[in-house]
Amino acid sequence: MAPLLKLSRAIDAVTAFVGRSVSWLILVAVLVSAGNATIRKVFDTSSNAWLELQWYLYGTVFMLAAAYTLQRNEHVRIDIVMSNFSKKVRDWIDLLGHIFFLLPFCGIMVWLGYPFMMNAIRSGEISVNAGGLTLWPAKAMVFLGFALLLAQAFSEIIKRIAVIAGIIEDPNEESDLPPAVREMETPAHLTEEGPKA
């Protein structure tokens, strides 16, 4: 188990690094998009390349950050039934879900995504819009995103088995708050003051 856990830690480190790095692209996308609108209004000119850059950036962000989001257990669940189960049952649902839902899905998408990317690279396909961008970097994100997600799926399976076997503590701490907003929930500047005087 030890070498597997080591592998899992390595995968986690890579996906977390990728996820945190691409988050900066959101800031870039914000500035590009606001710039596009301003320039179009002020200079009455516009470029399809810059318009396309917005979704290139956003697509890159959410495709490449999916693995990081999985690692942080932030993909939403419908937890009305689940919350009544014991921790043990929930661990097993996660493990079986990773194996029977996530792995096949990512596997098929990697398998489909590779020719999808290679075709675009080989043909040097360019966006149909006048002055548009070369398409393959965007299309490659389908493949890369799912490849990362596939790796993360393996890491999650290893961790979940280790948790069930009692080898490690659950890496995702239990919380009453929905994961998606947990971080939004901790406005440090507000909570430290408590009920305001």
Add this chain to the structure above:
Amino acid sequence: MIELIAHNLAPIMFTSVMALLLLGYPVAFTLAAGGLVFFFVGVELSVFAPDQIRLFPNLLQANANRIFDVMRNDTLLAIPFFTFMGLILERSRMAEDLLDTIGQLFGPIRGGLAYAVIFVGALLGATTGVVAASVIAMGLISLPIMMRYGYDRSLATGTIAASGTLAQIVPPSLVLIVMSDQLGRSVGDMYVGALLPAVMIIAMYCAYIFIVTLIRPKAAPALPAEFRTLGGGVVSLLAMIALTVGLHYLLYHFVFDGLRYETRFVWSATLATATALAVSLANRYLKLGIISRLAEQVIIVLIPPLALIFLVLGTIFLGIATPTEGGAMGATGALILAFIKRRLNMTSLKEALDSTTKLTSFVMFILIGARVFGLTFYGINGHLWIEELLLSLPGGEHGFLVVVTIIVFILGCFLDFFEIAFIVVPLLVGPAETLGIDLIWLGIILGINLQTSFLTPPFGFALFYLRSISPAKAWNDVVTGKFIEGIRTTEIYKGALPFIVIQFLAIMIVIFYPRLVTHYKDDEKPMNLEDVQIQLPGMGAPTAPGAPSGLPGLPGQGGGGLGLPGGLNLNGAPSGLGDQSGGGQQPAQPSLGLPGLPGGLNLNGSPPPTGEPAPAEEPDLSQPPPIQ
């Protein structure tokens, strides 16, 4: 037996995937896996029911392109922008400044703090679309003050939670963006359509508070005058407001009278507000003493939200920016604002980006899962099954809307709004179009409904947020020196109930008085694109219920162009049809005149052959011109 299964594959698929979702494994992956499993089952069974099952092995490859279409969806690009804007605004503490000042203004009247919360909730809602931030800020700041002065606990918590959910219906809200994407309508129209219903809901909240103050004055007492540390001076504020409104009226009717309705409104309101600001700033810095300190402070704290509203909604309605770009303008504005207030540092910026990334990633993956599910579900004519089911309801248009409202209301008690929007809403488009229901109208009805889902116990998110920040144990109030009991969860639930009733009334009003929404069409010429779509035969399933939609064996012949029966917009986006050219918010353009083109088959991964610039259409002033 096998034939029976083959003929009923759609209901079997739908119920079994829904049951799997309840297991609690992440929605995105459960949907996708369900779609894939039933894809293979469907391919095997297709010989037994060739009329219903239109799946074949190579169709699987369409998934890569369908995910790529999710990526190049311009409309949904607004999600990260508005989320990021909300997170930055939260850190700039705009909510606190507003509550502090507006609370002082309204405090000394009966129910005043409650009105202040509603007003601030609406303002926060109009700048960003994030419920969590609003509820948390208002709960932390207003709830202790309301408790201190003896507000009824349920009334206080209910008002705060409900006002926080206003972010979901007041434009620019994420619900409206996602809804217009799924319904294939322009976000701009959705915003215009949402304006009056949103104002109506705000008015209904205030009316409720007013009635409570009449019946049970002790539930919402007036605050003592010393609470107002800024001093009095309401008269000069009223004078300023009168001046602003008068100026707006003059500009609207005499200066900008040649412009389009929204444009006129935005320009005159902006100029009038700017004048009021100029007076206040002059008063403060030149110490003119024309207006009171209270009036000056109220007007000055209103600058940031009003400027942001102009940046976002103003630019959208004026046609300077697409809704997506409006979000980016707002986010930039929020960054500048936080920077000026010295409340932006590297850590908070990183945190905001990190949260935005994870939130958008899970949202977009639900959509990806839904599209993998949809490829199979539509391939086995699942949409026709749902359509038959919904069209068999009695009562025509109103019957359909009422039943849909009830279904979504119940689902909303258990599901996230993103889940409802991506899974349920696409299924409603076909039947709604068959009944001739305006999709913007439907979108607003669903939007109010989803807003309500934030309020329904036990899973309403707004209640959840409020619970997480309101003190559960008794605390010592430093000002009065008294111990105040903690807030019980049942008190929060009880407080939400009257507001749920109000929401329900609001939905019924919108259903029976559609003019509240459909005025968005008034500026358009009678012969617009939507009408053209409806008249075209063979354009896809929605217009030809029951009829086999095109040639058998060719999924995607419907005209939507992406391996789907057209018009259903399972694509999640009207994409692939030239919408990237800047005018990304035009309604989905069916590939007019190209109904037979197997655009969706597209097995070699090249862009669909319909991916040319959209056909000529009448200019839509709310959108920037597409670049050809």
